[in-house]
Amino acid sequence: MKSVTIVGAALAGLSAARALRARSYDGRIVLVGDEPHRPYDRPPLSKGFLAGTLTPTDLELSTEDDEALDLAWRLGRRATGLDPMAREVVLDSGERIVSDAVVLATGARARRLSAGPSWPVGGAVGGVHTLRSLDDAVALRKDLRPGARLVVIGAGFIGAEVASTAHGLGLDVTVVEAQPIPMAAQLGPEMGALCARLHGDHGVRLLTKAGVLGLSGPDPGENVRAVRLDDGREIPADVVVAGIGATPCVDWLVGSGVKIDHGVLVDARCATNLPGVVAAGDCTATYQPWTGRVRPREHWTNALRQPEIAAATVLGRTAPSPPVPYFWSDQYGVRLQFAGHYRDGDRIEIVEGDTAARRFVAVYRRDGRPVAVLALNQPKLFGRWRRELAVPERCAA
Amino acid sequence: MLPVCALSDLSPGEAVRVTAEGMAIAVFNADGTLYAIDDTCTHQDASLADGWLEGCLVECPLHASCFDLRTGLPSGPPAKVGVRTHQVVVEHGYIHVRVSTRENALA
Numbered sequence: 001m002k003s004v005t006i007v008g009a010a011l012a013g014l015s016a017a018r019a020l021r022a023r024s025y026d027g028r029i030v031l032v033g034d035e036p037h038r039p040y041d042r043p044p045l046s047k048g049f050l051a052g053t054l055t056p057t058d059l060e061l062s063t064e065d066d067e068a069l070d071l072a073w074r075l076g077r078r079a080t081g082l083d084p085m086a087r088e089v090v091l092d093s094g095e096r097i098v099s100d101a102v103v104l105a106t107g108a109r110a111r112r113l114s115a116g117p118s119w120p121v122g123g124a125v126g127g128v129h130t131l132r133s134l135d136d137a138v139a140l141r142k143d144l145r146p147g148a149r150l151v152v153i154g155a156g157f158i159g160a161e162v163a164s165t166a167h168g169l170g171l172d173v174t175v176v177e178a179q180p181i182p183m184a185a186q187l188g189p190e191m192g193a194l195c196a197r198l199h200g201d202h203g204v205r206l207l208t209k210a211g212v213l214g215l216s217g218p219d220p221g222e223n224v225r226a227v228r229l230d231d232g233r234e235i236p237a238d239v240v241v242a243g244i245g246a247t248p249c250v251d252w253l254v255g256s257g258v259k260i261d262h263g264v265l266v267d268a269r270c271a272t273n274l275p276g277v278v279a280a281g282d283c284t285a286t287y288q289p290w291t292g293r294v295r296p297r298e299h300w301t302n303a304l305r306q307p308e309i310a311a312a313t314v315l316g317r318t319a320p321s322p323p324v325p326y327f328w329s330d331q332y333g334v335r336l337q338f339a340g341h342y343r344d345g346d347r348i349e350i351v352e353g354d355t356a357a358r359r360f361v362a363v364y365r366r367d368g369r370p371v372a373v374l375a376l377n378q379p380k381l382f383g384r385w386r387r388e389l390a391v392p393e394r395c396a397a
Numbered sequence: 398m399l400p401v402c403a404l405s406d407l408s409p410g411e412a413v414r415v416t417a418e419g420m421a422i423a424v425f426n427a428d429g430t431l432y433a434i435d436d437t438c439t440h441q442d443a444s445l446a447d448g449w450l451e452g453c454l455v456e457c458p459l460h461a462s463c464f465d466l467r468t469g470l471p472s473g474p475p476a477k478v479g480v481r482t483h484q485v486v487v488e489h490g491y492i493h494v495r496v497s498t499r500e501n502a503l504a
Contacts, residue, residue, distance in 0.1 A: 015474070018474070041475065043441070044441065048441075048442070060477075061474070061475065063474075063477040301460075301461070304460075304461060304474070304475070305461070328459060330442075335459075337459075379443065379444070379447040379448075379458035379459065380446075380447040380448075380458060382458065383447070383448065383449045383456070383458050384449075387449070
């Protein structure tokens with residue numbers, strides 16, 4: 001193994017480079033990233049960075065130790081194609097990088113509102129945002145002026161965190177969610193409803209079963225004035241944020257022969273269907289034994305840890321076990337942490353604390369075994385329960 | 398010196414957080430040996446006193462970074478810099494911390 005090209009220079013890409021070097025790989029590493037920035041940490045983009053308490057420097061993931069990684073950077077360069085036979089990555093600059101192995105770590109991009117009957121198709125509407133990148137956060141922050149009316153579309157984690165941060169900045173915030181209960185798929189209906197009450201606790205309106213038809217009124221180039229719902233209501237808005245999920249960045253792989261199914265399809269070793277090509281992080285999808293489906297696993301912790309498996313596979317070493325899924329969210333001063341995986345029928349028990357006080361630990365059991373834990377403002381007990389969780393069934397894909 | 402708690406109130410494997418002058422310090426009883434470090438993880442806002450203690454390492458309760466209680470140094474990402482360490486003094490069965498004045502007390 002003389003050369004590895006890593007496509008994607010965010011958490012997963014940088015983690016892959018570190019993991020290769022940690023396993024004594026001393027060949028060439030090219031790291032390609034389509035953003036102009038060095039690798040940075042995304043979770044604070046909806047929290048401290050959006051609130052203005054953190055700077056871009058605070059978000060940098062690289063350390064002085066990373067100088068020793070000796071990486072050949074290609075920042076601000078987008079990969080446009082992959083020839084798997086030659087293991088050649090083609091960049092938008094025209095450069096063609098041939099290497100012995102390729103790590104796909106291109107991540108995901110924010111899903112955008114799709115054009116409806118009343119949408120200004122093709123025209124950018126002022127005040128309408130998604131949040132995924134540093135540049136997105138900089139643009140959104142400029143629009144979050146105290147007293148402004150913000151409508152957040154989608155009550156998932158990004159939406160809830162943006163609502164919380166904007167509320168703290170003095171905006172008048174409304175969250176609209178198409179589903180009857182936010183985050184029911186991740187946390188179950190009971191706990192999803194409980195966590196969603198954080199909005200109301202703080203005077204933020206949450207409208208559920210509220211499908212969005214379009215944005216009201218504006219001509220192209222004008223600022224948004226309202227969000228139009230499918231029940232006829234119009235919610236006045238000076239700023240709109242769509243937190244409606246992410247799409248893996250895999251378009252560039254179409255025609256390459258890499259198998260795509262909700263993302264780059266990988267097995268438990270991060271191998272794709274092509275030899276010498278592995279993938280890790282948000283661009284991937286894998287078979288989930290607990291749902292019986294192929295799904296992406298878009299969590300920060302996964303982007304940090306999964307590349308270790310990918311690196312081991314590239315080098316022909318024994319891959320470490322996949323970590324138990326874990327994510328966290330900070331909303332309205334409440335720290336929410338979840339580990340494991342929820343499935344319909346899991347029995348949920350509050351093992352500590354008080355849901356009314358928004359400080360508790362809930363354990364999810366399946367066949368009597370703990371398979372997931374949710375904690376609000378109970379980080380210490382969460383850490384203990386997290387280590388008690390049943391190890392996920394071996395991935396069969 | 399900053400008073401913390403009675404020695405008998407900090408069992409092995411436990412940690413306690415004390416604040417003084419806007420600064421939070423975590424004191425650990427690692428199998429009978431006491432250590433004090435800055436309480437806030439250098440990566441993101443999390444209290445290390447809530448972390449998982451294993452030997453001389455504490456894992457941040459939010460992320461994977463571990464800090465060595467003896468040196469304050471992180472074991473690896475996402476934390477980039479260490480936390481300060483402070484001297485622990487036990488007098489008449491009561492734990493005190495001598496707060497380090499150095500900006501960065503890495504060993």
